[in-house]
Amino acid sequence: MRKFNIPHKFELITIIELYAQWIRQGKLKVNSDWNRSIGAKFTVQDPCNIGRKSGSNKIVDELRFVVKTVVGEENFIDTVPNRENNFCCGGGGGALQAGFQDQRRAYGRTKFNQIIATGATYIIAPCHNCHGQIEDIGEYYGGNYHVVHLWTIICLAMGMLADTERTYLGPDLAQLGL
Amino acid sequence: MAEAIRIDILDIEFKEEVLDKVPDANFDLCLTCGTCTGGCPASEQFDMDPRKLIRMLNLGMDEQIIKSEWKWVCSMCGRCVLACPMKVNVPALIFNLRASVPREKRPKGILGSCDQHIRTGSAMGAKKEDFEFTVLDVAEEIREDHPGFEDLFVTVDREGAGMVLNQNSREPVTEPEEMGPLWKILHTVGADWTYPSVMWAGENYCMFMADNEGWRYIIEEFVHHVDNNLKSPMVVNTE
Numbered sequence: 001m002r003k004f005n006i007p008h009k010f011e012l013i014t015i016i017e018l019y020a021q022w023i024r025q026g027k028l029k030v031n032s033d034w035n036r037s038i039g040a041k042f043t044v045q046d047p048c049n050i051g052r053k054s055g056s057n058k059i060v061d062e063l064r065f066v067v068k069t070v071v072g073e074e075n076f077i078d079t080v081p082n083r084e085n086n087f088c089c090g091g092g093g094g095a096l097q098a099g100f101q102d103q104r105r106a107y108g109r110t111k112f113n114q115i116i117a118t119g120a121t122y123i124i125a126p127c128h129n130c131h132g133q134i135e136d137i138g139e140y141y142g143g144n145y146h147v148v149h150l151w152t153i154i155c156l157a158m159g160m161l162a163d164t165e166r167t168y169l170g171p172d173l174a175q176l177g178l
Numbered sequence: 179m180a181e182a183i184r185i186d187i188l189d190i191e192f193k194e195e196v197l198d199k200v201p202d203a204n205f206d207l208c209l210t211c212g213t214c215t216g217g218c219p220a221s222e223q224f225d226m227d228p229r230k231l232i233r234m235l236n237l238g239m240d241e242q243i244i245k246s247e248w249k250w251v252c253s254m255c256g257r258c259v260l261a262c263p264m265k266v267n268v269p270a271l272i273f274n275l276r277a278s279v280p281r282e283k284r285p286k287g288i289l290g291s292c293d294q295h296i297r298t299g300s301a302m303g304a305k306k307e308d309f310e311f312t313v314l315d316v317a318e319e320i321r322e323d324h325p326g327f328e329d330l331f332v333t334v335d336r337e338g339a340g341m342v343l344n345q346n347s348r349e350p351v352t353e354p355e356e357m358g359p360l361w362k363i364l365h366t367v368g369a370d371w372t373y374p375s376v377m378w379a380g381e382n383y384c385m386f387m388a389d390n391e392g393w394r395y396i397i398e399e400f401v402h403h404v405d406n407n408l409k410s411p412m413v414v415n416t417e
Contacts, residue, residue: 004393004397006398008401008404008405009411010342010411011412011413012415014415015343015360015414027368048257052256053255089253091253092253093252093272094253094383095251097285097287097291098251099250099285099286100247103224104251107223107251107253109219128348128380128417149356149359151363154359154363155362155363160359162324165356
């Protein structure tokens, strides 16, 4: 809309900002009690579009606030570098469908190494391109991490994740709360 | 002895062409420091990197850079511009290199997704009727099978809803059960929301393909639907 100067009446916001807002307002009653004894470790992928390319760290900082609330501060390990300086996963900009698989995976090696260095078993990727690419490089390079959506972990923490909604969880969390 | 390059007599067309469209791309300000290249995960693929690309552009090696497939490996992530002391806009160059390829010769995967989106409203080719059917069907299953969500309220095109959500087409098309957790969160906080039937999908491959016309069409259709038909004050990007 910005690029083409298309006038619009509505406000555009990300679901991540709303999650953060709802947690602060007490509407979304979620905490990390479920993970206290399990201690599953999480990291995040900063999608370029909501991080660096949004012009500020506002959204990716909200992402960290939500993730820390849901998994516990002690169970969150950030990537290095991160936020506006984070590495792109290599799947964006159409790369996942451009047909240059070897080059795309070579590009993704940087992201893979970055994730492995965190030691986390779970990576939250709030972008479908990132999600797809990080899963693919994880399988290709032999990483033993799981790529999950933020909504999966929020619902898991709140005890409302059905057995049919657990495709992306690893064996340690697959049965939790059922 | 090597011959000096006479920059004043070089035929540099492509650079001028891109600068006409993006006057602040700063290609002439490149100091060749290589900070871009040092931090670019796409460096070395297809024997190319951002610094080399800018050098070749500034030397008028138009044919070689237009031919290089590197423009489809670079994801236009913008890390190079952020780090660049002179703010040389490499992604803008990549976008225009992509646009210089005849539309039908751009990568099939991206082209297909862009065309599907223009035709049906989503890159995976799911029509709005299919989308609506899947969404309402999954919602019905949740109401029946998931205790506590018997009154889950999911709608498509509900006029006057407080917010309109987009949805990546991967979910309704390949893993519809993944929409459930998002809806449960919205239900729990009492959000007043709906999905749009027009250009409902969150992705936009026409943008990746550098198809300005297609990109613009998708956004305009979406904006028109939200502002004039649904009259919602807020659009929520779910990814």
